[in-house]
Amino acid sequence: MQTDDLTGDDLVGVLATLANPHRMRVLAALAGGRNYVSQLARELGISRALLQVHLKRLEKAGLVSATLELSEDGKAMKFYEVTPFELHLTPQALAAAALTLTDPNDVEKD
Template sequence: MPLEYRFAQKLPGAQYASVKRGGWEINGDDLVKILEALANPHRLRIIALLKDRRIHVSRLAREAKISRPLLYMHLKKLETAGLVTSKLELAEDGKAMNYYELAPFTILLNPESIAEAVKTLTIQKAGSTTAGKSTGDKRGDN
């Protein structure tokens, strides 16, 4: 299911109460992932380059003016947040071609939607959760 978020200027009389993904309310952890993904100028530039088109990864690296390894790091963060998708295709010569495109999304963010998302947060600090289980921290301090 494609992601759907809303980002809008505050409109007079508008009531916004939740952050949604394809009609489903997203949780606080998902919101953190999305905001972290958007909090980088390279990733914002990548999103702008992918607007209205899909691009082969090599061309995207050239247009973004960053190395492919760095581009892959940023694309992984955007893909984890559900903002971009990739598709591996075979060229006529049998060469694998990796294309990226934006997942459809709109973001609506306001104090009410943030307050609702915070109620579902499980991440308290990098690598830990409220249940005391690690979310990727392998240092053994669970």
């Protein structure tokens, strides 16, 4: 993923996702290589439930991906890894992305 590949709405979503310190720490931990949820939670000193919330948000933004694997003892282990991305923010990139933003008046309210 690169800045040029993102619509304005996608870019807003990625930046909002990155604006959380827990998610930045998760990405920093995964930058060293893939890891499974329990080990990652121990390394970060947060609960697995809280980690899962942040991992789901990172996955939705396209910043991490997950694979389910079986351990030798038959336990299901979900591994996460960083999806390669590069964000290069310039005034010109932001201006181009702004042209593709959804008009808030066109979005249906829940």
